[in-house]
Amino acid sequence: MLATARAKLEESLLAKGLRRSAERFAILDEVYSRNDHFDAEDLYQAMHQKSYPVSRATVYNTLEVLVDCHLVRRHHFGDDDNSKSRYEKSLGRQQHAHLVCTICHRVQEFCDPRLHLIKTNVGNTLQFEVESHSFVLYGQCIDENCEAKPGNGTPAN
Structure with missing residues (x-):
């Protein structure tokens, strides 16, 4: 999967006339080594913990490139x-x-799978081709060990 992601990034950078820097590929490697939802600062800190000195600007700019080419x-x-x-x-x-x-x-x-059916049915009914969607439910952990619940410690990040 990483080889495919690297090839797609290289293709996108070439198409946009952007530099194919080692930093951009190192950031991609770090992103594809993760299995979580992270923010730019998390990524920046992870790069520095691995002694890879990239600037915050490079992290933010590379994330934009990765979003634009559908890798992130x-x-x-x-x-x-x-x-x-x-x-x-x-x-x-x-x-x-x-x-x-x-x-x-x-x-x-x-x-x-019902979410996919809803997306397809709504698109067909309204003659609309859905390219992507986002479905997020907000609530509270039922788990009594949730660190952020009153009396259990400090809020998690």
């Missing part, structure tokens, strides 16, 4: 306009929806 999906999981963009790798991944805890901010993925 951007989400806004907050219920306000100030929520951080969060990202996840997208190549070869099944379309899925998200549950977001409004207390600890944990993001959990789920798949339900």
Whole structure:
């Protein structure tokens, strides 16, 4: 999967006349090594922990390139306009929806084939070709061990 992602990034950079820098490919490698939803700062910190000195600007700019060439999906999981963009790798991944805890901010993925049927039926009924969709349910973890619940510690990131 990573080889395909690298080839797609290279093709996109060439098409846009952008530099094929080692930093951009290192950021792609880091993104595709993850299995979570992360923000740009998480990615920046991970790169520095691995002693790969990239600038924040390079991280942000590369994420934009990765979103544009459909290697990464951007989400806004907050219920306000100030929520951080969060990202996840997208190549070869099944379309899925998200549950977001409004207390600890944990993001959990789920798949339900009925969502695909709804998308298809709505598109057909309204003569609209759906290119993508986002389905997010907000609520609270039922888990009593949720770190952000009162008396259990501090809010999770």
